[in-house]
Amino acid sequence: MERKAKYDYAFKLECVELVLKKHYSDRYVSKLKQTARWNIRKWVSFYKAYGKIGLLPRMNQSYSAKFKLKVLNIIEKESLSLMQAGIRFNIPDISIVLKWKKDFANFGLVGLQPKQRGRPVSMSNNKGKKSKSEKPLTREQELLKENERLRCENELLKKLQALIQARKNPKP
Incomplete structure (x- = not known):
């Protein structure tokens, strides 16, 4: 997506022609066109150095x-x-x-x-995911995992029971 130029070519050319052909001052043209005086001076200088090509937008x-x-x-x-x-x-x-x-x-x-422009290559979408190891779990590791799963399930059931009780007995 390309950024849009603030002032188009026709506007710049019109301002430059007011200064060079009609001999208006840059201060008067800046007030007339409601733009900064240094822009007018810059455009006139680029026009004098490069002609109409100097007023074309140059971005990125x-x-x-x-x-x-x-x-x-x-x-x-x-x-x-x-x-x-x-x-x-x-x-x-x-x-x-x-x-x-x-x-x-x-x-x-x-x-x-x-x-270098853009997002760094090091950033990826799967930052939080843990990769599974290739080797199988030992019996002790399997039991620890099952124990952790059962604890989580137990906590979930307790919270569910508490919610059910809270709905049955609303506090006045």
Whole structure:
């Protein structure tokens, strides 16, 4: 199931054209269209860099550790802002780059490796079930099991008898 984009392509293009062709300010367009000003600025920047293709939704992209490291090195070397790096490398959201920075600072190169998505393989449906052993039970084990079964049956009968008594003699 794919996630739906918050703003569609036509809406983004309309906002960008208001800024670039009609020379409205990003602040005015953000108030007019009731969206965040930084969204307008981001869309205009992507439009200038990549044309109409820059406004198309890009979701669930996977980046290699090599690419992530390259982006972080260039940010450091050229003192790029997160927004500038996002536009230069066509990364749709600056929070992605920010997460890469934190992961690299905390875990090094291992933190930049792509994470496995979805449910872990170790989880299974039969967690609570006990597997039966192949070898037969000894006489002592059989008697212990039967004893336990009889105790449970006895407790059940006592509770049933108590319920029957409670229905016959309701307390006022």
